[in-house]
Amino acid sequence: MESLPASICRACRLRLLKPSSQTRTFSTSSTHMYIPPESPAFVDVPEPHQPIRDQKSIVKGILPVPRELFPAQRPDKPGKEYLANVTRDPLPKNVPHPDRLTEVGRYKQRMAEMRKSHLREGLKELHVRKTTIDAQIAHRSETRQKEHARLKSQAQREDERLTNVSIPSAMRPQKVRELSHEEELAIYNARKAAHDARLAAKHEERLDKLHTLYMNARNFITTREQLTAAIDATFTSTRSIWDTGVPDTVEEMIKRGRDKTTDQGRAGARFPGDVNERALRDQERMQRIAEKLSGGKI
Structure with a gap:
């Protein structure tokens, strides 16, 4: 009874796995004696055969940025002078005689010496670790750059050239041409x-x-x-607009605008208005010519 097939529902599995002195009936329905209504297993909820992985709880907040122990502004860390200033020994006048120290005083003195030694050793080990890691990172970066330059400048393999698809030379990626100093100066x-x-x-x-x-x-x-x-x-104005005659109609103005091949104007006759318009156009043309010749506005 320890291993039951997965096709059996959870309620039946719980009922079958629970030890009981009663005789199991032929009915497959679960009884409330084994699974009461207040139990979470009272309602059968299907579950996947693969177990569900427990999700990690979300931790609120963010971690602060670690402080730089060896900044570029302090190249003396962790030199001897810096360690001497950080782990400075007390002045002789402030050090009491060993016979006058109590047990607590001697304990504090030992703890102070231990903290100083731990600080000196910790700074030295951290500096050695930082130097080693920086050297490894620089070495890996330099190696990758050299490998990239080698792969970029190497020639195409013969099998790739022979099996490559026919591509026009204009569509192939062109290498950037490095200009000389003279060419750059000429372009500039x-x-x-x-x-x-x-x-x-x-x-x-x-x-x-x-x-x-x-x-x-x-x-x-x-x-x-x-x-x-x-x-x-x-x-x-004291003059009337009708003193010069009846104004032109729209049809007459359109005809006058279309009649550009003759100098006679409307119906073969030349009117004073046409003469004035021609004179004004000639005057404007002569003014533009004079402005062009003189090089300034007139």
Whole structure:
């Protein structure tokens, strides 16, 4: 009865494993005599055949960063001078005579000497351990770097070259070309010249904008009298808009815009408005030509 098949439910297994003087019946149902309702095994909950591993309890908090015993700012640790200062012996005038010491005093004196010796030995052993570990780490790092450089620079094996997939040379990874000092200097000079050219172009553009602003400053409105005169000239007029005739319709304006191949204007006739527009365009063109030749805004 010690080993029962896994197909039997837990309730039946508990009932069968429990020693009893009564005769086991042919019924497979469990009785409340063996598993009372308040028992956790009263309700059969299936469990996996593989045992569940106990999870580790979560420890709250974090461990502090260990203190550096041998910082780079103290290269004298653990030298003789440092150990002598740390484990300093008391002055002779402060040391009582051995005959005057009690048992407690002699015990404290022995404990003080023991603490000093333990501190000296501990610092020396920790320094030796740190030096050994640093040397091992540096040796492993140097070994890995050399191995990496060797593998990176070695040639491709012949079997790999023969069985490799055909790849265009343009798609293959290219090795970084190391430039010489002369090539780096030439690239630097070319980039510096391009940068100076961009700065010079920006400087010329700023000067042109400044000159344009200076030439247009004659028309700026800076006082109230100029503002009043400009408003009167724009919005005050004794003439009627119908004195020049009936305004053009939209269709006539569209036709005039499309008729660019002839100088006759609308319907073969030249109107004063067309003459004024041509004169204004010619004047603007001549002004742009003069500005280009003189190199400044007019």
